[in-house]
Amino acid sequence: MTDAPAFTLRNLIKTFDPYILALLGMVVLASIFPVRGDSAVLAGWVKDAAIVLLFFLHGAKLSREAIFAGLMAWKVHLVVFLTTFAVFPLLGLGIQTALKPVMDPMILSGVLFLCLLPSTVQSSIAFTAIAGGNVAAAVCSASLSNILGIVITPILVAVLMKTTGGGVSFDSIIEIALQLLLPFVVGHLMRPWLKGYLDRHKTLVGRVDRGSILLVVYTAFSASVVEGLWSKVGLSDLGLIFVIGAGLLALVMGGTWWISGRLGLSHEDRVVVLFCGSKKSLASGVPMAGTLFPAAVLGPVLLPVMLFHQLQLIVCAFLAPRLKIKNA
Incomplete structure (x- = not known):
């Protein structure tokens, strides 16, 4: 039996994706050289165009096969869906209620917004594969979570955050449909003509994807x-956000692993539930926040999302190889 790779300081540093460092760099840059006045208006237009392009590319990249692959594992998808769009939101509401007297309302809105986001796609699938899980089911669960999240997350924001200080109305659903869902659908419909180009220029597409999010973060902050x-x-606020994120992640990961065992799922399917059900998407969360919230409050709203994203990568990188060895 092969030993699990040591979780040393060097491995911990490697876990920090350069992209995460770039995101932090945008926060620093915006803090020192924030865009103002007419430049801010122009940056807002560029940001909106970048969000449209981002979701257009997401739609064009996603194959129909990936959408339908693994659909037979309905128990897995049901648990992931309920965890993502029911359990997480309830936990977010509980945290907001409990900490309202001692924490900035906008940061608490950010914690709740984090809890309303869909799951990640790439990292959920990657960690499932490392842990020896059902990759086809992970592709299906993560992809469906992101597709449904384009519609469900704005509805949840409108319903839950309108009454808790978020200031988001149902008009945001129309705006997000035009800015996110419509480009996504158009991109997917154009996939037969774009597939060859996207396959030949994977690096370019990835740069546009990440560059769009970096732009949104810079303008937001x-x-x-x-x-x-x-x-x-x-x-103290940053420390509290970290503690909240760690507690959320531990509670959901422990809960999903336990309930999937009670349902009699195989080890491979339990791994899917663990990684797809506990993750929250930074790639979807940043542009959605840019559409749903006023520019002045985006910074504190995005802080919990950015910290949770890095935290989930570190924890999953630690767990994935150990889960595979345990099942060997």
């Missing part, structure tokens, strides 16, 4: 810095 973000958010 610029507006928040202009409104005095760092005078309102201190180190």
Whole structure:
């Protein structure tokens, strides 16, 4: 039996994707050189165009085979769906209620928004494969979560955050349909003509994907810095966000592993539920937040999403190889 790779400081540092460092760099850049006035208006237009392009490419990249692969594992998909869009939101509401007297309302809105997001796609599938799980089911669960999340997340935001200080109305659903869902559908319909180009230019597409999110983060934090973000958010707030994220992740991962065992799922399917059900998508969350929230509050809303994203990568990188060895 092969030993699990040691979780050393070097391995921990390697877990930090350079892209995460780039995201943090955008926060620093926006804090020092925030965009203002007419430049901010222009940056907002560019940001909106980038979001449309981002979801157009997501639609064009997703094959129909990936959507339908693994559909027979209905128990897996049901547990992942309920965890993502029911259990997480309930936990978010509980956290918001409990911490309302001691924490900034906008940061709490960010925690709740985090809980309303769909699952990740690439990392969920990658960690499932490393752990020896059912990759076909993971592809299906993660892809369906992202597709449904384009519609379900804005509805949940409108219903839950309108009454809890988020200030989001049902008009946002129309806006997100035009800015996110429509480009996604158009991109998918154009896939037969774009597939060859996208396959030949995978690196270029990836750069556009990540570059769009970096632009949204920069414009979001610029507006928040202009409104005095760092005078309102201190180190104690960041520490509390980290503790909340760690608690959420531990609770959901433990719960999904336990319930999947009670349902009699195989080890391979339990791995899918664990990794797909506990993850939240930064790639979907950043552009959605840019569409759903006013620019001035985007910074504190996105902080919990960014910290949780890195935390889930570290924990899953630690667990995945050990789960495979345990089942060997």
